[in-house]
Amino acid sequence: MDKKDYAEWYLEAVEAAGLSDKRYPIKGMNVWTPYGWKIMSLIDAGTRAEMDATGHDEVRFPLLIPETEFKKEADHIKGFDSEVYWVTHAGENELDVRLVVRPTSETAMYPMFSLWVRSHQDLPLKVYQIVNTFRYETKQTRPFIRVREIHFFEAHTCHADEEDAQRQIEEDLGILERVMRRLCLPYHLLKRTDWDKFPGAHYTVGIDTVMPNGRTLQLGSVHHYRDNFSIPYDITYEGADGKHRHVHQTTYGMSERLLGAIVSVHGDDSGIVLPPAVAPFQAVIVPIPKKGGADEVMDAALGLEAVLREAGIRVKLDARDERPGNKYYYWEARGVPIRLEIGARDIENGVVTFARRDTGEKGTMAADSVVGGVELLMEAISESMREKAWEFQRASVVDIADMGDLPESIVRFGWCGSEGCGLEFEETTELKMLGTPYPGEEYDGKCLVCGKPTKTAAYAARTM
């Protein structure tokens, strides 16, 4: 696998790690194999813990949405109508009202929110769900990155006013920070341009990470809706003053692209490299049998496994009848953060040999403090994966002074903020405007298009 050719490398790395099977007979609807699903479940578990800790309630809304509800918010349907799946028949019957297979759940949830929210005491309403969403992608599909059945996290909130909704956005960004820290992933927060925000949103903040090929991948987004949905869906509450008002709403969504980013950002020529927090196996033990009897080595390996498992470390003993070298290769491709080797000489010396997946570094740790040793190593690995990834992301932002000869990376430039200049930039460069930094960064320059002085920088890139 050669990561220099990222597009090809990505497919090979996903395949070699056994994360997904794309031979299912519908293009872009892939099978989550046990290993891939386990990683995704560990990612979800982290998100769930953050949501629960911030007072969000987990719910499950139906998959299907009546066309009549779906069409209530005009901008929203306009954004989705070319890419939704329609259920039109049940058994032998044609349905009176066609049903949309959820592309996202605003239009499923909001008719219910209208029933749930009565008084200011019901606010804020904070719910989330982890479900699959469906988009009829016409572009080329790619596991985790562009699929038609999308494993998706979505939080939806209702607030008494715009300011409280704004506070929710800040809370969401705190959650995001902690989720991404676990995954060792860097990201940009970019407030999307008005012509690119989510259909129906007041504003959208995109969460973007740069891929090895210099293109950006949108991992998720946070939206402030103001009352754009609560008016058509009639979500009102009675204030303490007895007056009825429309709620202000937000949403926060992230998808299985998180896993696509883990593969892309951390992987190397040997395959994927998993952050310890979401690795199904944080350490794999490979016994190195000695000639003429491996009992002692296998006993030591079993003991090591028991000690680590007892300490809550996800560990796998690879006891297969295979050459150690083949096992190394196998687990490297699966991204296991730490390999522990144990042979006759290690036993004699009272040590365990380790190898880090991220750097390839090898060393030994004392056998009698292996739990602490592995825990320290996991922290060091996480920290180093995080730093390396952030460093790459920082280096990938290039300031440009004109629209010619563009680098293969994210570009930054002065922008007066007008739609005219933005669209002209996009047309000339064939890059996509990602928007402006959120919450903002210092800048002093001129609009790259019209030359007007500006305090705002815009970011643009090719996107995945």
Added chain:
Amino acid sequence: MDKKDYAEWYLEAVEAAGLSDKRYPIKGMNVWTPYGWKIMSLIDAGTRAEMDATGHDEVRFPLLIPETEFKKEADHIKGFDSEVYWVTHAGENELDVRLVVRPTSETAMYPMFSLWVRSHQDLPLKVYQIVNTFRYETKQTRPFIRVREIHFFEAHTCHADEEDAQRQIEEDLGILERVMRRLCLPYHLLKRTDWDKFPGAHYTVGIDTVMPNGRTLQLGSVHHYRDNFSIPYDITYEGADGKHRHVHQTTYGMSERLLGAIVSVHGDDSGIVLPPAVAPFQAVIVPIPKKGGADEVMDAALGLEAVLREAGIRVKLDARDERPGNKYYYWEARGVPIRLEIGARDIENGVVTFARRDTGEKGTMAADSVVGGVELLMEAISESMREKAWEFQRASVVDIADMGDLPESIVRFGWCGSEGCGLEFEETTELKMLGTPYPGEEYDGKCLVCGKPTKTAAYAARTM
């Protein structure tokens, strides 16, 4: 709520506990509210732990199945064609091949199994998923019991031969026993008649529980498929002898009806009663404020909450500004197994007052050993709920000697095993044949229909 009128009571109990919202604009597709979803998640967690411990791998297959794959097994499609949802359009386009919204996943999984299984070393293949399935129900819907979007657990396995598949069935029944023990639910295992087995199955064992109205509810089933699916889906393996053979398969499924059964079996006139293992809150603390200052009581309540939470007990401190009586009523309706009350007198006496939700029994426990006290109480509650439920189930089986004047319960009678007698029995009594006990029970009598001597008893009932 009066449980004597079970049908009405059930809806009231579900509503009062806040388990589900059935006002979603598609009949039979209900919203899982936070409390209901939490219980279902705890049920799922128990199932998942059992599956993982028996070497099953969790996977996720796509929701949609091409009509071409769906139709490969002729009996199977015949069983489902009147009750599946069809996706026919995507965006503005009519699809070339219509897509079925999964009613169960045999036809989604088996084309992939055909790729995954190559050699005898790939066997047994044991996977499961927890997903939603879809059936276009035309009968009256009822939360958890008869819905159109069904939260579903399904395990699928492939084996080298019929005997190994049979061993899987035995393992499944062991898992079932442990799952049901946690839920304090009794059940019958009944081998379905040939005319009622799952479409495509060699045989089907139904898992039935009796409801308060004497009708039975099928909670799940276990199927031995032999090679009935592996032939049309071409799932073969190369044996150690170099010969290619078709695998033998099994499936094991259970649905959200488990929650419907918990509500129905354990509930009483005050609402639902939750088994401690799946109660989102195992204990609720209600402080009893004393006149003229409740600080001391609230401090003690907070201390109690901290101690119990630290011990891993799911506990809720109800600190709302409400009369204690209202709180009792509120948490009773939500089925919380243990209520802990703490007032000035309790503090003086160094005790905590408890009330059991299942029996209403009240008492006190020493404040300094409250963790042990609550744990013992949970065990006692579980054991007593289990016994009571099994006792009701045992009493609900009535031997009958003729087909007239039937009791409102499960009936048992001699059956010669012929389809003719079985169908005549069903037609005459308007009961449904549930089948014969699995693995079998001693019986010596005569066929109720034809009078021929038989060693087999059949069970029949009205079903939900």
